Amino acid sequence: MQILSISNLGQIDEFQLLQASLRDRWQSIEGPAEDSDVDILVVPSLSIDQRELKKVEGYEHYEERLLFSLIRLWNPRNRLIYVTSVPLHPSIIDYYLQLLPGIPFSHARNRLLLLSTYDSSLKPLSQKILERPRLLHRIRQALRLDKSFMICYNSTPLEAELSLKLGVPLYAADPELQIWGTKSGSRQIFAESGVPHPDGSGKVTSVADLAEVAADLWERQPTLKRMVVKLNEGISGEGNALLDLRAIADLAPPHGSHTQRVAAISDRFPKLRFQAKQETWENFSGRIAELGAIVEAFVEGEIKRSPSVQGRITPLGEAEILSTHDQILGGPDGQVYLGCRFPADEAYRLQIQQIGLKIGRKLAEKGALERYGVDFIAVLQEDGQWDLQAIEINLRKGGTTHPFMTLKLLTNGRYELSTGLFYSQQGRPKYYIATDNLQKDRYRGLLPNDLMDIIAHHRLHFDTGTETGTVFHLMGCLSQFGKLGLTSIGDSPQQAEDIYNKVVKVLDEETYSNDNNFSCFSEHTFPLAWDGFSY
Structure with a gap:
């Protein structure tokens, strides 16, 4: 699928003018939680080449990956509209709303509007919405336009057109700048920033x-x-x-x-x-x-890792670092993203923060906005140092976005740049293992309600008191594909690993009679050990 550019200069000027309003709304968007009073339109459209998307098993349900946004209803003045291609199972919505600390379920539910196009065809969600004028009108009528902004998975002319038709600024990079998130564009940014790359x-x-x-x-x-x-x-x-x-x-x-x-x-x-x-x-x-x-x-090496750094460019043009991760990769040659560990190893996490900030500032010079991520290959040298090579830039939300934002929104904690650690409000550092790809044949046939029963019976849920436990996502993938996403949060790397292992053990035992032949993460057993990482 080729996505066409915004058709004329007038539309481009209008879009840029609308985007400029984000500067005035910035404090409400990302300021202190108690100051937040916004309407958030979530359009989790995967507006990418649909033939490439089909390579991802269960892609139909990846619109669920931005459901962490529901946690923003923790503020009693925030309202949220979440649009999907097909309706979400009520149990999935209830699950997220029950995570909200100190907010009555009914109060949060009244501030949430769920809409659907009832269209499961292989087209981006944004395109489906644009094809439905009555749905567009209903969305616009539900928003306080002077307090609204729209978030998406990635930004293309489809999202820009939707933003214009609704009169709602798009909190994402201008589609005209998406070149910097391609493989060739990434290499150009690395060269201009003086960052080592293959x-x-x-x-x-x-x-x-x-x-x-x-x-x-x-x-x-x-x-x-x-x-x-x-x-x-x-x-x-x-x-x-x-x-x-x-x-x-x-x-x-x-x-x-x-x-x-x-x-x-x-x-x-x-x-x-x-x-x-x-x-x-x-x-x-x-x-x-x-x-x-x-x-x-191809970067060779006997001991290699795949760290990444995530950053954000504010509407004020400032680049800041949000997190670092060690990615867990699979596939025939270890190039397919399966999951991540937070934070990245202390041996190089401060270094990739510095490189990520340099790249973020270069992207800001180009006019980029909101999320960006940089992937690296780290190779252990004979002297014990890690050689870091930047591989690519993502100008969109990625597989590391939703676990970190889930942690941040659930704990209302802070990321400390000097250590590369995240601290809860109680001052405890937090760690997690996350994946979109816990997949086993024996899990097929489990309905969302079945998963809720298992979570409740074995107490696998996230405990807002201890701020540890597991948060589940991609639950819509479970029945057909035997695939599930989760983020296991602990107060130490070992605790996060133990929590993750318990979830897998329980799910395996609960589905033992379904299928004794299974494969975790499709082809490989998920490498759970923290590989000697020192924190």
């Missing part, structure tokens, strides 16, 4: 050019063993493939000619090792002309 190419739009830039990269790095081929707009590593050069090592520079290397690489393309399930070269190559692609040196 050698690679700019964007190309043909298989022939891809072979040329791959040969050029090989000639710059003759000892290169592997390189990564990335669709310019792939998500969660699903648009990545690995090109193994060792199979044509006899043509490694200085042997052979440039023409021979290009030909040999072209011949290897159909044998790429894809990270997405059931991906084929025929499909992948057909996307190159549409989305573009890059090649990048």
Whole structure:
């Protein structure tokens, strides 16, 4: 799916004028909780290439990932409208509202309006809303327009058009700036910021050019063993493939000619090792002309990790760091996002904060707004230091957004930049393990109500008194796909791990008779150990 740009200059000027109103509303949006008095329109549209999205199992339910926003109803003056493609199960909504400390359930429920397009087709939610004028009118009528803002998963011209039609500012980056969140745009930002990143190419739009830039990269790095081929707009590593050069090592520079290397690489393309399930070269190559692609040196190393840093650019143009994580990756070559641990290892978390801030300031110069994330590869060197290479930028909410925001909104705590730790109001540092991908065949058939029974019986829920426990999400994926998301929060890394392990153990025991053959995280057992991380 190609998403078209806003059609004329007048619309662009009107959109930018509407966005400027965010500066005046900033204090109410992200100021002290007691000052908050806003109407929040949540449109969790995954407005990305739908064929790429189909590679994510259970994508139909990923609109649930922004349900952490319901916790903002903790303030008795906030109101929230949440729109989805198909209606959410009532038990899921009740679950989130019961998390609110000190607020009567009925009071919070009266300030929540749930709307649906009743359309499960493979189109972005924002497009579905735009196709329904009566629904648009109902949303607009329900909002206090002078106190409203809209949040989304990612920002495209669809969200900008929706913002304009409703007269509600979009708390997200201008769609015209989304280039900086692509693979090639990320590399440009890294270069301009002076941030270490793997050698690679700019964007190309043909298989022939891809072979040329791959040969050029090989000639710059003759000892290169592997390189990564990335669709310019792939998500969660699903648009990545690995090109193994060792199979044509006899043509490694200085042997052979440039023409021979290009030909040999072209011949290897159909044998790429894809990270997405059931991906084929025929499909992948057909996307190159549409989305573009890059090649990048594969970062080798015996001990590697994948940390990330999350930041925010305010409507005032200020960049700030929100969190760091160690990502848990899977797939054939460890490039597909499965989950995360918070915070990142203290050996490098302050360093990635500094790099993330430098990148955030560069993005702010470009005019970017709201969430951004930067992924890294960290390789342990012989001297015990970690070599950090920036891999890509996400100008959208990602897999680390909802667990951290869940923690922040539930505890009303603070992130301390000097330590890279998050502290509750009681001054306790908090840790968690989170995933979107706890998936086992034996979980199939569990309904949301069944999960609620299990949570209640085994006391798996988040305890607002101790501020520990598990918060569940993606519950709509459970019955059909056996897939569930969760964030297990503890006062130490070990406690967070123990809480997570208890959840898995209970779910396994409760569903033992369903299916004795299962696979956690599709292909791999989730690596629960904290791998010797020191905190």
